[in-house]
Every structure is written in C-alpha cells, then in structure tokens.
Amino acid sequence: MARSQHVACAGGGGGFALGEGEIAFSRGGNGWAISEVGNQSTGCCPDLDSWPAVAGALDRVGLGRPDGFTCEVVFRRCAGCGEVSVVREGDFVCVFCGGELPASWNVAQG
The missing domain is CATH 2.20.28 (Rubrerythrin, domain 2)
Structure with missing residues (x-):
C-alpha cells in the first residue's frame, strides 16, 4: 500500500528549499521504495528543473526512486x-x- 507524505527536501540553506513536493512510498519484497515523486507544492512552487536536487537527496537516503518526477506541476x-x-x-x-x-x-x- 502506498502512503503519501508532503515533504521538503534538498535544502538550499538559509531556509530555502531546492526542492519540495509529495512522495509516495511502497513496500515490496526488498523493503521500502519511493514509488511516486511530485513537485506539487504551493508554498515553494518548485520548477521541474529541481529534479536533480530532489534526486540527490533521495539517493542519500538510499531508497529506490523513479528516474524523474512522476507528477509534474x-x-x-x-x-x-x-x-x-x-x-x-x-x-x-x-x-x-x-x-x-x-x-x-x-x-x-x-
């Protein structure tokens, strides 16, 4: 079962987020993975070019992730x-x- 969380990640320092949006996690045979990632956030309104910063933050966590935003706003x-x-x-x-x-x-x- 996927569970959605609203998160801010890839902090740019000084209270500025390099990426922000929603993430859905799913549990499979190999444990937890990120099944969906979107940039939908009306607080930060990040552009699609924020993906590299988000991907880097997710890679540091060590969970599997998609190759890009699965929901682009x-x-x-x-x-x-x-x-x-x-x-x-x-x-x-x-x-x-x-x-x-x-x-x-x-x-x-x-």
Missing part, C-alpha cells in the same frame, strides 16, 4: 496580476486575469 507568476498559476495542458495563461504566462520559471520573483 508547472508554476508561473503572472506579470500582469502577480498571482501564481498552474500551467495546465501547456496553456500558459493566467487563471486569474487571462494574461500570458512566461515560458520560464519566475515564481521566486515578485
């Missing part, structure tokens, strides 16, 4: 209204004001 801050939106189905449009969202991650700005 793309966050962008709208330059028009300043709100953070989730990009759905590749549609880079702000859900709050309808403005165009930038192609590259910008959530730490603003």
Whole structure:
C-alpha cells in the first residue's frame, strides 16, 4: 500500500528549499521504495528543473526512486496580476486575469 507524505527536501540553506513536493512510498519484497515523486507544492512552487536536487537527496537516503518526477506541476507568476498559476495542458495563461504566462520559471520573483 502506498502512503503519501508532503515533504521538503534538498535544502538550499538559509531556509530555502531546492526542492519540495509529495512522495509516495511502497513496500515490496526488498523493503521500502519511493514509488511516486511530485513537485506539487504551493508554498515553494518548485520548477521541474529541481529534479536533480530532489534526486540527490533521495539517493542519500538510499531508497529506490523513479528516474524523474512522476507528477509534474508547472508554476508561473503572472506579470500582469502577480498571482501564481498552474500551467495546465501547456496553456500558459493566467487563471486569474487571462494574461500570458512566461515560458520560464519566475515564481521566486515578485
């Protein structure tokens, strides 16, 4: 049975997390493993390029893990209204004001 936990990992020092999201663990014949890893976190809103930091932290724990995020969430801050939106189905449009969202991650700005 998989169990989901919300965790912050791969700390960048000074209270800044290099990665944050959700992890599901499963127990198999060889013990515990990480079955799912996602970057969904509305507090940190990490970009997909945070995977190497997350993978490194998980490798240090010594549990098996997927080769990448199994659930990918793309966050962008709208330059028009300043709100953070989730990009759905590749549609880079702000859900709050309808403005165009930038192609590259910008959530730490603003």
